[in-house]
Amino acid sequence: MLIEQSWMSGIVKSIPYRGILYAQLDVDEFVIGLVLIQIVLVRIYIHQIREVQLLKNIFVPEIVINYLDHRGGFKNISLRTVKYLQWGQAFKSLGVLVKYPNL
Secondary structure, three states, rough: OEEEEEEEEEOOOOOEEEEEEEEOOOOOOOEEEOOOOEEEEEEEEEHHHEEEEEEEOOOOOOEEEEEOOOOOOOOEEEEEEOEEEEEEEEHHHHOEEEEEOOO
């Protein structure tokens, strides 16, 4: 596991979740699920990820993962996290294009 985090907020499949998400990144896949009941909401293989944007907002920074689904459709997921720079480094170490904010 390169990085993982629990109790995150974000938007997955156009549905907002507040403080109940977990995310895990390893060398093969990126997984997002619900913390309490351990249900996987989305599993994205690294080769499907097109880019990761790091956004520095006023309140809580976020990462936006842009990827292609199994039918080739363009999708994105947004997660709020103060560890956005660590997530960016982890994705970058896997060869994923990471766009950093102007710091």
